[in-house]
Amino acid sequence: MTEGSVDPVPLFRIDWTAEEVGNAVDSITRGSYWANGPYVDEFESLLAETMGVEHAVVFNSGTSALVGALEGCDIGPGDEVIVPSFTFIATANAVEAVGATPVFAEIDRDRYALDPDDVADRITDSTAAIMPIHYAGIPCRIEALRELARDHDLTLIEDAAEAQGATVNGAPVGTAGDAGVLSFCQNKVITTGEGGAVVTDDDELAARLEQFRSHGRVSGEYFDSADTGEYVSLGFNLRMPDVVAGIGVAQIERIDDIVARRREVATDLNDRLATLDHVHPPAEPPDGRNVYQLYTVRFDPAIDRDRVIDELAERGIASKVYFDPVHLTQYYRDQYGYTAGELPRTEAISEQVLSLPMHPSLSRHERDRIVTALEEALDACGR
Template structure:
């Protein structure tokens, strides 16, 4: 029996399997079946939105949202550099330019004060993320977007079920992108969705995901369909949606268990100097898609990582370097260190530890003990 503690494990049960078997053995409508409609209705009900349009990944959800909002060549979109690279890549994929703003120290989300300085006549949207499962300071960001008369598009890939001052994330902006990748709070393996209350935006999203087709009845119609815009094929398969339906039924239990595990980890780490767990800064519910700590400036992070690895415990840095200092962005935009100083500092100190809903007490104790030993080794 393996003694390894992986960074995450996917929680599944017989309902996930039963739904998948049902979708497969139907023998038809694998690309566009009844579980798609059920999953979209379930997302709409859970989040309290009018429309959820599923697609094949969280990255595609970002691209679809930007496209539906009319963002294209010559536009600028304000984004964080402290994020998975997909956030910025999606902007480039629609032909626009990402403009990097710095992060705040409380939640590591976009700093509204810095965002305000980056708004220009070319700004076409503001695209914040909610890091690690907690809200950025999205209230002031929404005010900045409204004043600039540009859409606020939430990258809520890591924050399904989290909230900001009682408001569910994904419902505050003009639209939001969700991800159901295998390590997310609501996992389906891959998959994503865009959620919105805007009827026209939802219609454009539905057309974009199916080649610009005006109707979703292609597979049950005798006609070739009416094509009203340029689109592509980024549909979610029915099989993936079937798993999403099963996962959605238990997502609140998973979130409660993630929060329990995170609390136990934080209680254990409280006795050590030089390690600070990421929090929601009192702004709302943290769902802990990742359990991330920030190490003291005097701690050698590599020593902590090596200590964990020696004890068969996974860890990972999310994210270093900032997107602006990756090769692709340095080559395209000539970014240099110092562009977003808080981002660059924090990126050098964060470390994500294992978390999933079924992490056992003895495993939590092992993680805490190993972190403590790593801190001593790296001090």
């Protein structure tokens, strides 16, 4: 920073306490079970209890969990999976990883998630699954998507990576379909640095997931047995280490407090930004609870978003365009021949949104700076 400048306001800060550190030390100094162990069991139990499901199976990343969920639901070559293009690329890449084909559908204008009407138009005889995301902690129209899945006998897998703690009509997102996928990457609602989980009420699916993350092994723990064990299916090493799960235990025990503080910060920003012309704060849907994993605003088309980004940066305020349309990335252009204009609503919205700093401990002073900087940036854009 230059002389006289102020500290920057980052996009996020990880919310941690002494318990996360204590659990990590406990796992390390135990001197065993680093690749698996008691914290993994406890974390899975707490996740299942919090989500109100029978099973939670943890993985080393959210992406691994997505692949595991698709594989466990028998999605593979010849199948189509309807996904949004406005998402982190892992949503589509996981479909590719199991040999299926991602089919991109439009998003709606308020929740930035799959539009059920457009999804319905893209269902074919090859469609095997619908995999929506809950963008930035905003619950998608999951009830309508669940009805579509039931009507067409399709698998419904929720990519709830950004929305742990969000609800729809009181039910946690991630529990409406056959499986829900969570992520614990560093900027998520709760974090272990990296990690993920699949939650489900399906006993058979949970067993397949446990095998898939451990090379298809069906017998007991590898290091607790004198023999090599039995391998009954194809799998990989996608396990979550015990030390990572220990951090997760400390985080999940505080999730209600973390969500409440996120919502308090967001409510203040929503109220203050709602008074600005050409800026639309994130939605608080009437049927659900937004957990504000990201704080994404949308500008009217007249506003030069790139100019806003530069103006915010000059004032020490971080911002980020998290998602460009996946169908327009080089891989999907080359693989499927996608071109601009095929998803006009998604493409337009993706050029208008910007994520501002958000975390549970964002101070009033930092919020003041964000609002003031955004006002000045908009003035610089000639609003």
